[in-house]
Amino acid sequence: MTFKIYNTLTRQLEEFVPAQPPAVRMYTCGPTVYNYAHIGNFRAYVFEDLLRRQLKYRGFAPCQVMNLTDVDDKTIKGARAAGRPLQKYTQTYKEAFFADLQTLNIERAEHYPAATEHVPEMIALIETLFRKGYAYRSEDGSVYFNISRFENYGRLARLDLAGLKPGARIAQDEYLKDNAADFALWKAWSPEDGDVAWDAPWGRGRPGWHIECSAMSMKYLGPGFDLHTGGIDNIFPHHEDEIAQSEAATGVPFSRYWMHCAHLVVDGRKMSKSLGNFYTLRDLLERGFTGREIRYVLASAHYRQALNFTIESLEAARAALRRVDEFRERLAAAAPGGPASQPDWLAQAHNAFRQGMDDDLNTAEALAALFEMVHAGNRLADAGRLTPVDAGAALAALDDMDRVFGFLAAPERKPDEAVLKLAAERQAARSRRDWPASDRLRGLIAERGWLVQDVPDGYKLKPRA
RNA sequence: GGCGCGAUAGCCAAGUGGUUAGGCACGGGUCUGCAAAACCUGUUACGCCGGUUCAAUUCCGGCUCGCGCCUCCA
DSSP, X not given: XXXXXXXXXXXXXXEOOOSSTTEEEEEEOXXXXXXXXXXXXXXXXXXXXXXXXXXXXXXXXXXXXEOBBOSSHHHHHHHHHHTSOHHHHHXXXXXXXXXXXXXXXXXXXXXXXXXXXXXXXXXXXXHHHHHTTOEEEOTTSOEEEOGGGOTTTTTTTTOOGXXXXXXXXXXXXXXXXXXXXXXXXXXXXXXXXXXXXXXXXTEEEEEOHHHHXXXXXXXXXXXXXXXXXXXXXXIIIIIHHHHHHHHHHHSSOOEEEEEEEOOEEETTEEOOTTTTOOOBHHHHHHTTOOHHHHHHHHHHSOTTSOEEEOHHHHHHHHHHXXXXXXXXXXXXXXXXXXXXXXXXXXXXXXXXXXXXXXXXXXXXXXXXXXXXXXXXXXXXHHTTOOOHHHHHHHHHHHHHHHHXXXXXXXXXXXXXXXXXXXXXXXXXXHHTTOHHHHHHXXXXXXXXXXXXXXXXXXXXXXXXX
16 A cells, blocks of 8 residues: 555646655745634645654655745735834744644644745845846846746646736736736835845845745755645645746756645635634634644545535534544553454554545545444443453554544543532532432532533543533 | 636535445434433435436536636635
C-alpha cells in the first residue's frame, strides 16, 4: 500500500514519492496576520496538519515551512486604522494565530518565516528576474513580471491566457503595467504606506505578495521541493505566479506536488460577516465548543470537498467524541496488559483506517474505521468477551490512530472540592434512599458543570462540556 | 463567456457496476430509585431525462439546481 495524493498539477491521483525520502520538503501558505483567522482558514491549516501527520505516520520526515504575511495591503490598512505601527499590529495577530494552532492541536511547522524579515531575499530574487529579462520596472517604480516570457504560465490553473477576460476585478488604471495580466513583484511606495517601505535598486517600496512565498520557500527548502499546499482559491493567481517567478529565476521545477483544500461554507452558504455566519476560532470557543470538537468537524470531511460547517455539526462532534471517550475509558478499565495481540476485529479496523488515510487523506473513511472499532469493541465488552490483552491492543490502536487524527485523546478535567463534596453528599443521600435530596444535589452539581452518573459500585463525575 | 466542482436518508458525510459506509438525531431495548450517560438494536438513500449493460446511485450524453475561480480570499 502506498500513500496516494491528488496532485493539482496533473489533476490525478498519484503515489507520493519525495525526491529524497524520507525527507519531505513542503511549503504551506500561511496566514496574513491582519486579523484573527476564521474557521475557513483553519480548515486549510487542519488539512495541512493532517497531511503532515500522515506523512510522519508513513515514515516520512517533513520539513514544513509556513509563511506569515505581515506586510501587504490589508496589514498596512489595518495598522493605519488601528493607529499602530505595522510590526506591533501584526505581532498581535501572529501571537493569536499560534495560540489558535495550539487550540486545534496543530503541530508546529519547522519554519514560520515572516515576510518582513526576508525582504533582502525577495529583492535578490527580483534582481535575478531582471537579469534574466522577466521583470520590468514601470514608470511609478513598481516592478512587474512579464508573463508573456514564461511559456508555461497557466499550467497549474489550466488557464488559457487568451481566454483571460480582463474583468471588473482588475482596475486597469491602478497600475502601470505593460499587460493587464502581468503581476506585481514590487510595489512602489505610496503615501498610504507611511513608513512601511524598503529601499531596492529600482526604488523604494514593498514586495508583492507572490514573491514572498517564492523567496522564502527557496531559502528554506531550496530551488525545487516536494510539496506545496494551500486553499483552492490560491491556485490562481498566487500559486501560478509563484511557479512562474520561481522557475523563471532558477530554471528548475518548483514544487513537484500541489495539494489544494476546498472551501468551507457555513449553513450551506459562503461565510460572510453580513450573513452573520462568520466565525473565528475564538467565537466558537466563546460559545463553549472546544478546539478538539472544532478539529473533529474540520477533519471529518474529505479535504477536496466543500465542507458544510454548522453549529449542529459541532454538537454532533461532541457526541461522537464522547462516545470515543467512553470507549477508551471502558478499555482502560479492563486492566489491559500482557503480551501483544491483534484480534481480527481490531486488525480490520486498523487496516481500514490506514487505507483511508493512504487514499488521499480520506478522513471520512478513516473515521468510519475508528467507529467500526468502537462498535466491535463495545459488543465484545458487553458480551464479556473483551480480554484485557485485547483491550490493551485496542487502546494502543486508538493512540496510533490519534497520531494522525489528533483529537482522540480525552482532555483530563478534575472536579473541584465543592463538586466532590456535593457528590459525596448525594451519595450519602442515595444510600439512605433520600431521592429528593439526591436529585436536588444532582442539580447543584450540574450547575457547577458536572454530571453525576450512577454506576454499580458508586458514581462517576463527568464534565458536562 | 472560460476553467472547475457538487447534488447520497431528518442533518452531516464516504463509497461502489450486483453484497449493511460511518457519525449525529430519532424509535425500540438493556441498565437504573428516577434519570442521565453508556451500550445494543431499528429506519435501506443516491437531483431529473435518456443511453450502455443481465444489472446503474456508480459508466456515457443531455438537463435542472447550487457553488468556486477567472489578477494579491484558506
